[in-house]
Structure formats: structure tokens, C-alpha cells
Amino acid sequence: MTNKLKKAKVWMPLTVATALGAGIWIGNRFVNSTFNDSSSDKIGTIMGLIESDYVDDVDIDSLIEASIPDILSKLDPHTSYIPSESLQSVNEELEGSFCGIGIQFNMLTDTIKVLEVISGGPSEKVGLLPGDRIITINDSLAAGQKWPQEKVLKTLRGERDTKVKLGIQRSNSPELFTYEVTRGEIPVTSIDASYLMNDSIGYIKVNKFGRTTYSEFLNSLVDLKSKGATKYMIDLRSNTGGFMEMAILMANEFLPTGQPIVATHGRTSYSETSVGSDGSGSFQNEDIIVLLDEYSASASEIFAGAIQDNDRGLIVGRRSFGKGLVQRQIELSDSSAIRLTTGRYYTPSGRCIQKEYTRGAIDAYDNEINSRYQHGEGFSRDSVKLDTTQTYHTLGGRPVYGGGGIMPDIYVPNDTTGLTSYYIKVLNAGLLHKFAFDFADANRDQLKEAKSADELISLLPNEDSLLYSFATYANANGNIAPRWYYINISRNLIVNLLKALIARDILGSSEYYKVLNQSDTTIDRALQEFNEGNAKYPIAVTDN
Numbered sequence: 001m002t003n004k005l006k007k008a009k010v011w012m013p014l015t016v017a018t019a020l021g022a023g024i025w026i027g028n029r030f031v032n033s034t035f036n037d038s039s040s041d042k043i044g045t046i047m048g049l050i051e052s053d054y055v056d057d058v059d060i061d062s063l064i065e066a067s068i069p070d071i072l073s074k075l076d077p078h079t080s081y082i083p084s085e086s087l088q089s090v091n092e093e094l095e096g097s098f099c100g101i102g103i104q105f106n107m108l109t110d111t112i113k114v115l116e117v118i119s120g121g122p123s124e125k126v127g128l129l130p131g132d133r134i135i136t137i138n139d140s141l142a143a144g145q146k147w148p149q150e151k152v153l154k155t156l157r158g159e160r161d162t163k164v165k166l167g168i169q170r171s172n173s174p175e176l177f178t179y180e181v182t183r184g185e186i187p188v189t190s191i192d193a194s195y196l197m198n199d200s201i202g203y204i205k206v207n208k209f210g211r212t213t214y215s216e217f218l219n220s221l222v223d224l225k226s227k228g229a230t231k232y233m234i235d236l237r238s239n240t241g242g243f244m245e246m247a248i249l250m251a252n253e254f255l256p257t258g259q260p261i262v263a264t265h266g267r268t269s270y271s272e273t274s275v276g277s278d279g280s281g282s283f284q285n286e287d288i289i290v291l292l293d294e295y296s297a298s299a300s301e302i303f304a305g306a307i308q309d310n311d312r313g314l315i316v317g318r319r320s321f322g323k324g325l326v327q328r329q330i331e332l333s334d335s336s337a338i339r340l341t342t343g344r345y346y347t348p349s350g351r352c353i354q355k356e357y358t359r360g361a362i363d364a365y366d367n368e369i370n371s372r373y374q375h376g377e378g379f380s381r382d383s384v385k386l387d388t389t390q391t392y393h394t395l396g397g398r399p400v401y402g403g404g405g406i407m408p409d410i411y412v413p414n415d416t417t418g419l420t421s422y423y424i425k426v427l428n429a430g431l432l433h434k435f436a437f438d439f440a441d442a443n444r445d446q447l448k449e450a451k452s453a454d455e456l457i458s459l460l461p462n463e464d465s466l467l468y469s470f471a472t473y474a475n476a477n478g479n480i481a482p483r484w485y486y487i488n489i490s491r492n493l494i495v496n497l498l499k500a501l502i503a504r505d506i507l508g509s510s511e512y513y514k515v516l517n518q519s520d521t522t523i524d525r526a527l528q529e530f531n532e533g534n535a536k537y538p539i540a541v542t543d544n
Contacts, residue, residue, distance in 0.1 A: 017346055017369060047060055057158060065083070065312060068338075070209045072362045073360060074359060077365040078325050078327055079338070079339060079340050080327075080339050081336070081338065082338070084335040084336040086336055087331070087337050089153065093188065093208070094208065094243060095188070096187065097186060099157060100156055100157040100184075100186045100284070101122050101128075101156050101166075101181045101186075102122045102184070103118065103121075103123050103128065103286045104116040105152070106433070107147070107149060110143065110146045112143070112147075113134075114129070114132040115130060115437070115505060117130055118187075126170065126180070126181050128181070130505065131171060131441040131444055133169040133170075134168060135168065135169050135176060136165075136176075137223050138164060142440060150434055152374075157183070160184060161182060161183065162182070163180050164183065165180050165181075166179045166181060171441055188210060188212075190209070190217070191204060191206060191213075191217065192207050192513060193205040193235075193509060193512070193514070194220035194223065194454075194515075195510055196224060200228060201231045201232070201249075202224030202225070202227075202231070202232050203235065203517070204220050204221070204234055204235065205233075205235040206235065208239060209241055209246040210243065211246075211450065213246040214250055217250055217464050218522070230287070231286060231535065232283070232288050232289075232528075233288075233526055234289070234291065235291045236296045236304065237296060237522070238293060240296075240297045240300070240321070241297045242299050244345070246299060247299035247306075248261050250303055251277070251302070251303050251307065252277045252278060253282060253284075254307065254313070255284065256279055256284050258277065258279070258523060259306075259310050260274065260275075260276050260277075260306075260348035262278060262305070262306060262345050264326050264345045265343055265344055266326070266343025271343035271414060287536050288312065288313035289313055292304055292315060292318065292406060292408055293318045294372060294378070294405075296321060296322065298323045301321070301322075302342075302345060305347030305348065308394065308400065308406065309348035309349040309351075309394050309400065311396040311539050313538060314409050314529055314538045315408040315409045315527075316522060316526045317522050319372075319405045319408065321369075321405055322403075325343075326344065327340060327341055328340055328342045348395070349400055350392050350404050351401065351402030353404065353406055354390070355404045356403065379414055384407065385404075386401045387402065387404060388531075390402035390403045396539035407442045412525050414491055415520075415521040417493075418490045418491070420487075420489050421486060422480070422490060423486070423493055425480050426470075426478065429474075429478045429480065431477065432470070432471075432497055432501065433481065434477065435470050435473045435474070435498065436498055436501030436502045437501075438473075439498075439502060440502050440505035440506050447502070450506065453499075453503045453511040453514045456502070460499065464497060467487065467491060467495055470494060471484075471487055496518070497516070500512050500515035506529060
């Protein structure tokens with residue numbers, strides 16, 4: 001791609017940004033933790049006094065380790081410390097792969113249940129199946145131990161070519177099967193779903209911005225185009241971000257030459273950069289709609305801001321999180337790391353969308369989303385508080401605002417239709433997920449013959465039977481008595497989610513979204529905007 005890059009008039013060409021990306025945004029470097037200045041000498045003196053004169057023996061290293069997060073918490077809400085024992089797993093989430101056994105699992109009760117066996121992975125090679133229960137790991141009992149997910153991951157993952165012995169219980173046999181699995185490289189995917197919604201609209205659900213996100217995204221675009229897509233719905237809801245350059249490369253696919261994408265500003269030279277499109281994108285003329293919600297953050301907002309400020313497509317949903325700070329991960333000599341905020345990023349119109357924060361007031365910052373709902377923002381556009389003192393304008397002259405996330409062009413309130421106390425109870429108790437898994441497991445031989453969500457749903461009991469079976473299950477397994485007045489109000493919510501969950505357990509996450517999206521009001525509104533042609537000419541949209 002870089003051999004086609006051209007320099008924009010003002011903005012740094014994409015090739016330079018990509019080359020610098022590893023150093024600016026995601027690069028690691030080792031630093032010496034020796035203290036030199038007087039304030040640091042004071043800390044060293046205090047620690048020395050504690051070590052030599054304190055009444056009890058104290059582990060100074062542990063004391064320092066515990067104090068680092070407290071020191072960093074006095075800065076912005078996104079500067080953080082990563083202990084050495086956590087660094088590998090934290091990095092794996094974005095690096096694109098890890099070494100493990102190749103399964104997706106859940107812990108809905110106190111047993112590890114295999115949801116999916118990754119095709120071509122180590123577990124598939126030895127014969128593990130969806131629905132298997134992991135009873136023992138390396139001859140130690142795992143079932144009934146109520147392990148947290150972190151412990152399960154740590155136990156199942158490990159160095160390449162190392163082995164782990166699993167005791168497996170299968171629903172069609174009382175025998176405990178033993179499998180020895182050799183750990184191998186397992187891909188971490190960023191695309192949850194990619195499919196044609198109709199003859200011309202392709203849907204892509206992106207869950208993070210990791211090392212491989214751009215290549216996965218581009219492959220999805222190309223695949224959908226080969227199937228007839230001319231319009232694209234990019235779902236970034238609940239995508240909390242990741243690597244900035246992945247968002248830049250994705251935006252570049254849709255923008256003509258010389259359009260600004262993002263700029264960063266900080267105190268150091270490596271924090272100062274501006275990036276523009278190079279004209280090499282293969283989807284510069286297709287209609288695009290981006291879906292956001294209050295949990296869309298960071299790189300999601302960079303991508304959405306580039307699309308909105310260049311009037312390239314529509315943003316549909318609710319106001320995004322509002323993270324406009326850039327972190328640099330710096331690895332320390334003991335293999336721990338800090339993610340230090342080194343700059344702010346700015347969308348093409350010049351706005352910084354970082355929401356307000358007070359240094360050290362992390363709790364208030366974390367509760368800001370709850371405050372939005374308390375003020376009615378999740379249910380009414382009129383309740384959204386925009387900072388009109390930070391007014392900017394898109395390429396075509398539309399007003400946009402800084403200081404608090406990306407406000408969508410088309411606001412869609414949170415859908416509360418069918419929401420009842422019964423539904424909230426069974427959802428919070430995990431009973432919908434438990435029932436779906438148990439139902440799929442009990443009927444797996446029949447259901448696995450389905451090749452699509454539509455085929456699978458045709459094999460399910462009718463909706464009345466499914467609803468009655470669930471209510472009976474919730475009563476027996478969760479002690480939640482059937483309250484049919486409320487169950488009937490929540491009927492569509494319960495039935496649709498059960499169908500989607502069963503489809504996921506049998507066919508995977510893409511089919512899950514196919515079912516779930518059929519009753520999604522934000523999806524419905526985006527489809528309406530496509531049909532009315534507004535995605536092609538967003539400058540004419542007047543929802544704001």
C-alpha cells in the first residue's frame with residue numbers, strides 16, 4: 001500500500017504516519033527507573049527509612065508496586081500501570097494472536113463450557129467439540145471451583161508447543177474423556193460479523209482496533225463487494241478502541257486524496273503529527289454509515305470523526321464515549337509497563353472530543369455514562385448537553401462540537417420496548433444465556449445440520465413453546481417464578497435473544513448478529529437512511 005502514497009498539502013502523508021506509528025502510539029521502549037531529581041530523592045529516602053527503621057519488616061518492592069497505580073491515578077483517567085504478570089495478556093488482546101488451545105468458552109455456572117472450537121486450532125485437531133465441559137486441567141479439578149475467567153485463561157494459555165491435559169465430559173456419554181492438547185498460535189479476530197443485509201448493503205461489526213484489524217476489515221470489505229455490496233454499515237458500538245493507526249488505515253479506504261484524518265498534539269516532537277488520506281482507498285465512492293454508542297471510544301471515535309468531518313458518510317446512534325487522549329505504552333526494565341498519556345488527538349475539523357475530567361477524580365469520570373442516563377440522554381436527543389462554546393464545522397459547513405465525544409448525525413434513543421423487571425432479572429442472572437447453551441447442547445446433533453441462522457430458526461420450536469420452556473427453566477434453575485403479564489410484554493425481547501444465542505452456540509458470532517440485528521432499532525434507522533440516499537449526501541441531513 002505504501003508505494004502509492006502521495007503527500008497531502010498540509011497533512012503528513014499516510015506512509016510517514018504508518019512508519020512512525022510503532023514509535024508514536026504503540027511502541028515499547030525500555031527505561032531505567034533510577035531517580036535523579038530532588039522529589040524522587042525524597043521518595044527514595046522515605047523508602048530507605050522504612051526499610052531500615054520501620055517497626056515491622058516490609059517488602060519495599062511490594063510497597064513501591066502498590067504505590068505506582070496511586071501515583072498515576074493523580075493524572076488523567078487513561079494513564080495506567082500494567083504489572084509484569086499482566087502485560088502479556090493485556091498485549092495479546094491487541095496483538096492479533098496468542099498461544100493457547102483454541103477454544104471459546106464461558107463460565108455461566110461453575111463449569112468451563114466450550115462454546116466454539118476454533119477451526120484448524122489445537123483443540124479441533126485432537127477432537128474437542130462445542131458443548132464439551134472441561135472437568136479437569138492437568139489432573140486438577142476445574143469444575144465446581146468457581147474460577148474467575150482470568151485464572152482459566154492463564155491455565156489454558158502458555159508457551160507454544162507446551163501441552164495441557166484436559167478431562168472432558170460430553171453430554172452423550174457418562175465417560176470422562178482425556179485429551180492432551182499442544183498449545184499453538186491462536187488468532188485474535190477483530191471482526192465479529194460480516195454479511196450481506198440485503199442485495200446491496202454489507203454489514204461489518206468491529207469489536208476492537210488490534211494489530212490485524214485493518215487487514216481483517218479490508219478482507220471483509222472485499223468479500224462483501226464481491227457478493228454485490230455497494231453500501232457499507234460499520235458497527236462500532238461498544239468498541240472501546242485500540243491502535244490508532246488501524247483507524248487511520250480504515251478511514252483511508254473511504255477518503256479521496258488529501259483529506260485530513262487525524263492530528264495529535266503534545267509536549268514532545270513525537271506527539272506532533274497530522275495524517276491525511278493518500279487516495280489509494282478502494283471504497284471512495286460507496287455509501288457508508290457508522291454506528292456508535294456511548295461505549296464507542298478512542299480509535300472508534302477517530303474513524304467516525306474522519307468520516308463525519310469530511311462529510312463522507314453518516315454517523316447513526318448515540319453520543320460516543322469522549323476519549324481524545326493518546327497513550328504511549330512504555331515497557332519498564334522489570335517487564336511491567338505504563339500507558340502514559342502523551343498527547344490529544346484532533347478530528348479533521350480541529351475538535352478534540354475528550355470529555356471533561358478532573359485529575360485524580362477517576363470515579364466521577366467512570367460514572368459519567370451513568371450520569372448521562374440519569375439526565376435522560378439515552379432516551380431523548382433533547383437531553384444531550386453539547387458544548388456550544390466548542391463549535392467546529394465539517395468540510396461542507398455542518399456544525400460539530402468538541403469536548404464530549406462524537407454526536408451522531410442521526411440520534412437513535414436506547415430502545416426500552418418490552419423492558420420489564422422480569423426480563424432484567426433473568427438477563428442479570430444469566431438465565432437466557434444458560435438456557436440457550438443447554439438447549440443448543442441437548443439438540444446439537446439436529447441443529448448442526450443448519451447452514452445459516454434462517455435454517456436453524458426453522459428447526460426450533462415455535463415461539464410459544466420456546467417461551468414456555470424458558471420460563472419453566474428460569475423457575476427451576478434460577479428460582480424466578482413465571483410472571484406471565486411481564487413475560488408477554490417482554491416476549492419479543494426474550495424470544496429474539498434466545499434465537500440469537502442459540503444461533504451463536506451452533507453457528508458462531510456472525511449468525512448471532514444476523515438474528516439480533518433483525519430487531520435492532522439503530523440498525524433499522526441506518527437502513528432507512530441508506531434507502532433515502534442520505535449516506536451519500538450527509539450534508540443535507542438536518543437531524544442535528
